[in-house]
Amino acid sequence: MPEYERLPQPATADIDLVTVLQALGDPVRMRLFTSYADGREHSCDPGHLGLDHLHKSTVSHHMRVMREAGLTTTRVAGRNRYVSLRRRDLDARFPGLLGALLASVSGDD
Amino acid sequence: MPEYERLPQPATADIDLVTVLQALGDPVRMRLFTSYADGREHSCDPGHLGLDHLHKSTVSHHMRVMREAGLTTTRVAGRNRYVSLRRRDLDARFPGLLGALLASVSGDD
DNA sequence: ACGTCTGTTTGACAATCATCCACCAATCCA
């Protein structure tokens, strides 16, 4: 059994735009996305992100979708997983897209 | 019964980001989106957009999704419908987003 | 008026998806 320091994720060149948009086309994942926009690492606890109403495994599912789409990276440390945005990779692959998305969701009121 | 010159579409202020991204999170609709990026009006004929493999009604369905998401506008003229991107409205609501998306899909090779 | 053309609507169907639940695995701590 391999022990990951990072959970598996697509290479930068393999990140697909449609897949990324599909991942963001869900309210819960958009919420996670904007929470991750601070650039820091976040635990998987549903509570501290305003997702109390969702089951643990549901949040886990959404985080898997985002990771497999190439949006996030997950660092494994002990029993915790630290999720963060792949900002550098995404900016390299889709210049300006993340900025425009985050600006758009900010003005969405 | 009202006779539309335009098919019903959401007001600019009502365009929802997640709904837009969900609409673009499909290969067929992304294809339509990039085809519409020329700013011109397009008929609904599946053939002239490289969608021969899809049934008429399937294309009709995708165009409805895009229109209801606020991505496109449809002008009715006789038995034809002319679909075009709501570029001005989208740029007003989500500044920079369309440009970043179209730039991203261009470099997606 | 009749057939043709463009596009939509409705129904059906398989696939995917979001969610919950119960259980599990690994890690930490006392």
Added chain:
DNA sequence: TGGATTGGTGGATGATTGTCAAACAGACGT
């Protein structure tokens, strides 16, 4: 070692979705 913590896995389920086929509707042309 034993319990608590963090998070994931697998199954079940109801909802949504992408697709096709057939029928329909309005507009045009002759």
